[in-house]
Structure formats: structure tokens, C-alpha cells
Amino acid sequence: MKYLFSPFNYRLSDPSSIPNLTLQHLSIVGIAMLFSVVIAIPIGILVSRYRRVYLPVITIAGMLYSIPGIAFVAVLITITGLTLKTILVPLVAYNQLALIRNTVASINGIDPALVQVAQAIGMNRRQTVGRVLLPLALPVIVAGIRIATVTTIGIASLAGFIGQGGLGSLIFINITVRDYDAILAGAVLLAALAIAADVLLLALQTALNRGRSALTVS
């Protein structure tokens, strides 16, 4: 654990220092999550409206999810080369399954009687969405984002494999030089990041879930 605690590895001027790699890792995860959510949530809303497309959409998302990470990246190298795109595409693709599924579940889980009450007490469309549908759906959507974020933090280590930095580079670069202490540091930091993200998003999810049973937190 010497690597992890040596102040030498925390110099901000060094692009491969621990703080810089962590920041780089987080920005890859952040960009990937942003694209994932922007794609998956509209798809989820559409799928919940048109039930017939649910099975095909979920099947495709499931197929994407089943591609091994290394293979996905390897194939993409032949198309997009050693660029950031090569790691972002698989990350966004993997996230679709959890995000679409939770978005659909969040909308289908809303009791239709509540929508009718909203209408009956004179809510207009905007009020129904803002005061009833969104607050009810959000905790389940955030639960999906939480699962996706934690997996993305792990898989984003493949960025190191194609020279795009992040905490994964601590592992991939040091495998060749057999610096096991540095590899361990990379693994510990990745795990810590994943746990921290999980705890933070769980707190957000719980806060959004106000008034409802803790059992619905998944």
C-alpha cells in the first residue's frame, strides 16, 4: 500500500498522479452517464407509452449488455481507434438496460388512480407531471442511475487499456512492469469510488422517496 500513501503520487502537476487520474476517471464516468441518461430516459418514456415495443427494446439492450467489455473495446478500436469514443460507446450501451428498465418500471408503477385524482382535482397537464408523475417516478429512475453509475465506474477502467487515462491506467500500465503495489492502489481507488457513488446516490434516492416505504428502495 506504499503507492497509495506516498505524497509523491499526489502532485497535481503530474498528469498521472492519483488526483488527476481520479478526476479523469470521474469525467469519463460523468460524460458516459450524461449521454446514457439523455438516450435511455426518452426511450423509457416512449416504451412505457407503447407497450408493444418493450420486448424488442429490452432484448436489444440486453444483447448489448451481454457483450464482454474487452471484446467491445477491441472491435471499436478498429473503427474509432484509440480515442475517448472507443470507451464511451460501450459505457453508454451497457447503461441502456438498467436505465430503460427502471424508467419503464417507474412510470408503470404509478397507480393510475392517482393520475385520475390529479385530473379530478383540476390539475392541468403540467401540474400533473410536475406535482405527481415526476415525484413518483424519480426515486425509481434514480435507482437505475445508481446501478448504472456503479457499473460504469468499474468498466470505465478499460479507458486505461486504450490509453485514455483514468484509474484503470494505474492497473494496465503497471501490469507490464509488474508493479503490484500500484495495481493494488488502482483497484482500491476504483472500489472506493464505486462505493462512494453508491452511498451518495442511495442518499439521493432515499430523499426523493419521501413518504413512501423504505421497501420500495431497490
Add this chain to the structure above:
Amino acid sequence: MPGIAFHSVSKRFGGSDRPAVEDVTFAVPEGSTCMLVGRSGAGKTTLLRMVNRLIEPTSGTILVSGRDVLEEDPIRLRRHIGYVIQQVGLFPHMHVAENIRVTAEVGGGWTRKRLEERVDHLLALVGLPASEYRRRFPRQLSGGQQQRVGLARALMTDPSILLMDEPFGALDAITRGQMQDELLRIQRDVRKTILFVTHDIDEALKLGSQVAVMHHGRLLQLGAPADLLTGPADEVVARLVGSDDVLRELRYLTASCAPDEAFPAPPAGSQPLPSSPADASLLDVMLKLLETRAPALAVVDADGRPARYVTLGSIISTLQKGRGRQ
């Protein structure tokens, strides 16, 4: 002017061969409670939902406070009509105070202070101390308490009309009885025009100033509870109200239903006769007669003067009057 008036209202849903509601005409006088009773599929809820345009009638007109609902903006219309359904109707992510004030908030025009005062007033009205219940969430309340909040929510904007769709249907028998008593108490204060859907005939007879019996989308009979019991329009109504159920008749027929017995005023100095107001049930009258072993009971007017007399014999003949139809 009636609170709610239906003029040959019909509703036919697409894909159904018979109308859900067919040519229904009746009026609910302002400040009175009209119970819509019938089996499931009789068209009660459809008729109720046409009042606030959750469902649009196929033909006919509905007037609310004299105005044709089809000419009103549905959202504005709904903001002026209270609506209570079974306990599922509370928003689970809002605490009690939020659930109640939301009906006023969607319409706008309330100051924060007025909202809070109104919520506290309504919580007191429905028997939930504000200090204790304001910040509770629906899942922290019992079924009966949730329904009280539902009623408070419907009353928030002080609408003149309340639509209630089987509000007590999911409650246990004891709680249901308590809520019915509460509604009667609250209605004495607020005097709303209430249209109340139920399939429970006892609930209809207990709460209604009028009872409208529906069957297969048609209105079979409209009348006061006593009229339905003593003069059911046909077999279906008779079966539904169970006009051969002696206990039910005793419970819902009032002292004023019994024929006046020519009873000589008791001689001065003798034991005074027991007395009851005209709206006491025949059951109460009968029990009083049996307990006191008096030959007759005086039905007193508003000033407490005996207006007429009821004997056990006149009670029996009242019950037989209803039976004659069978």
C-alpha cells in the same frame, strides 16, 4: 335552483353494445345528499364522473349550479367540485397538509397564511388534530384517517358540490359506520350538494336525503329512503332495498311514516306518554314503547308539543304497507 341536474343523460362507450348510462333525468337539490345506489356495472360511477367531465356524456345535459358543464372549461370546473374516492386517492409523496392544500394550490390565488389556516380548520373539522397529523404521510395513517384527509382535501376550496365515489368502500364495518356518522355531522355544518356512489344499500338509506336506484344504466327510482322502503317502484328496487327486511324498515322509516292514531289525550295527572321527534326511527319509537309499556307515543313537533300519536299497532300497519307490494 338544484345543485346538480341531469337532463336525459346517456353515455355509450365505444365497443359496448348497450349504453352505460341511459336517459337519466333527475335533480339533486342544493345542500342535500343524493345517494346513487345499484350493483356494479349499473352506471353509478359513470354518471358521477360525467358531472366533473372525467367522462363526457354521449347525449343530454348536466347542469351544475344552473350552468351547463359542457360549456365550462373542464379544468376550471373540476377546481370547483370536490372529489373523494376510495383511500387510494391520497398522494403518497405528500404529507397530510400538502395533500389537503394541493387542491387550492393548483387553482392559485391563495396566500401561504390562508392555505395553512384553512388546512388547520379542515383537519379540526374532520377530527384529526393538526399539530399531530399535519406532517404525517398517508402510509402512516389508518384507512379511516386517510379517508378523513381525503374528505378534508375535497373541502379545501369550499366547493358547493362534492362527488364521492364509494369513499368508505375499503374500510372495515366499524370504521365505515364511524365515517358515515362523521359525514352526517360535517354535512350538517357545511351543507354541500353531495352526489355519493355506493353499492351498500344501508349506507344509502342512512346518509341519503334522496336515494337514486340505478340498474343497467337506467334510473329505476328516486325518492327519500322511506319512500323506497314503503313504495318500491318495481321488483328490482324491492329486492335491492330489501323492503321485506323488517329490521331495515324499522331503522330507516321515521315516526312520521306511521299513520296517526286517534289517541285521546291522557287525562291530567296520569303517567305522561313517552315522546319522540318526527325524524326518530320507528325502531327507536318501538323500543321506547316497549320499555315504557305506554299505550302510545307522542310525536312532538319542533316546539315539543305533541302533534300525533304512534302505537305498536300503527307501527305494524306501517310495516305491512310496504309488504303489500310484494
